[in-house]
Amino acid sequence: MAASLPVAPASVLGADPDPSFAELLAARSHLSMHAHDGLMVEEVPLARIAAVVGTPTWVYSAGALRRRARALKSALDGAGLRASVHYAVKANTSLAVLKVLADEGLGADVVSEGELRAARAAGIPGSGIVFSGVGKTERELRLAIAEDIAQINLESAEEAEALSALATSLGRTARVALRVNPDVDARTHAKITTGRSENKFGVAIEDAPALYARLAALPGLEPVGVATHIGSQITSGMAAYRAAYARLAELVQALRAEGLPVRHIDCGGGLGIPYRDEPAPMPEALAGAIKATLGPLGLPVMLEPGRWIAGPPGLLLASVVLQKQGTNRRFLVLDAAMNDLVRPAMYDAWHGILPVGPVDFVAPASPADVVGPVCETGDTFARGRALPSLKPRALVAFLDAGAYGAVMSSTYNMRPFAAEVMVDGTRFAVVRDRQTYDELLGGNRLPAWLGGAP
Incomplete structure (x- = not known):
């Protein structure tokens, strides 16, 4: 039985009210409010998870992961594109998440040895893995070659020379794509933009033809395409994508004119999600932008989504430690902290916060600062957020925390890593x-001169 949902805004800040609890819930089909059991993920009450596992705990919806993977693939197929999807493992490295996506036919985009090993452990074959990143070590490149992965995205002339020497010494040939920097502003947060000339990623697009020709001449390398990635959490429409892909199309035409082989185009990722109520483009829009700019080339394309796949299906479940009345502010102090979910402290990120209890969900709300117990003023999740009065041990859920949540956690203040749980229908598991x-x-180890074991 569903509870009646409040219609008052979840913020009382006035001019630009936050979405109401009802609006936040309605936009996330894997969540529901039960009149007795409270907030549910699929068919599992979050209160039950808290009772069994404790808090703070990350919770992922397998059903939502599947639906989003299928929606993206359907949009690409609907646009008539020959496309493969390689999930950006950096967004969420949970083996359970990776296995759900592998079972949906997704490959992996990795940026470290650890991520490559995680992808393989989840059953993703080497032929489905792309290795990106500006600072791949010799050890990482050796593993990529040994696993015979689909391609290594080269980001500099120096990296190309080093990989050529390594592959030749091993008697192997590495398939490579050249990542280019199209100098396009994706109009996202400065810390997650990657396609401008001042960013560290890729090579300047004007230098790409000469370097691609060099790749074709270097022993141990097989150039198979070009790649780009212009940033993360792109919500400003398709203009930046279209501009970047148009420059890629010109580059491919120039390479073809020189008789250089280009087998496919790596379009990167970055498609944003609506954390609050901001408009966010849908996969169909991205597929349309790819078709309009790169479709005439007749080449297969690759996509590397991370946040769009894993963000909405995850949440962080936390408990109230206490409610503190300050001089001018009410504070809700939680057992989750910035060491768990660092995005608000790092990016000023907004996450929806829902009371889990059915009574709390419909109770009158007033402004509160939602904070954690870490000894930093920056350990603040929200300021002036409209929430009901909550007693100790009451539960709250941070929405859209499946991407760049657990993977960015730390043990600051000697706080242990939180548990992670997956829900699938009526069942859940740690x-x-x-x-x-x-x-x-x-x-930790003590040296012998401080009394440690010799």
Whole structure:
């Protein structure tokens, strides 16, 4: 039985009200409010997860992951594109998440040895893996060659020379794509834009023809295409994508004119999601932009979404430690902190916050600062957020936390890593144990001169 939903805004800041609890819930089909059990993920009450696993805990919806993977693939197919999707593992490295996506036919875009090993452990074949990043080590490149991955995205002339020497010494040939920087402003947060000339990623697009020709001549390398990625959390429409892909199309035409082989185009990722109520482009819009700019080339394309796939299906479940009345502000102090979910402290990011209890969900709301227990003023999730009065041990859920949540956690203030749970229909399971204090301290060693074991 569904509870009646409040229609008052979830913010009382006035001029630009936040979406109401009802609006936040309605936009996320894997969530619902039950009159007795409270906030549900699929068919599992979050209160049940908290009772069994404790808090803070990350919770992922397998059903939502599947639906989003299928929606993206459907949009690409509907545009008539020959496309492969390689999930950006950096967004969420949970093996359970990777396995759900692997079962949906997605490959992986990785940026480290650890991510490559995680992708393989989840059953993604080497032929479905792309290795990106500006600072791949020799050890990482050796593993990529040994796993015979689909391609290594080269980001500099220096990296190309190093990989050529390594592959030749191993008697192998590495398939490579050249990542170009199209100098396009994606109009996203400065810390997550990657396609402008001052960013560290890729090579200047005007230098690409000469370097691509060099790749074709270097031993141990097989150039197979070009790649770009202009940023993350792009919500400003398709203009930046169209501009970047138009420059890629010109580059491909120039390479073809020189008789150089181009087998496919790596379009990157970056499609944003609506954390609050901001408009965000849909996969159909991105597919249309790709078709309009790159379609005439007749080449297969690759996409590397991360946040769009994994963000909405995840949330962070937390408990109230206490409610504190300050001089001018009410504080809700939680057992989750910036070491768990760092995005608000790092990016001033907005996350929807929902009370989990059915009574709390419909109770009158007033402004509160939502904070954690870490000894930093920056350990603040929200200021002036409209929330009901919540007693100790009441539960709240941070929405859209499946991407760049658990993967960016730390043990600052000696706080253990939170548990991770996956929900699939009526069942749930712990997919990563909560770190114990013994495990947290276990890697520490005292030198002999401080009384440690010799």
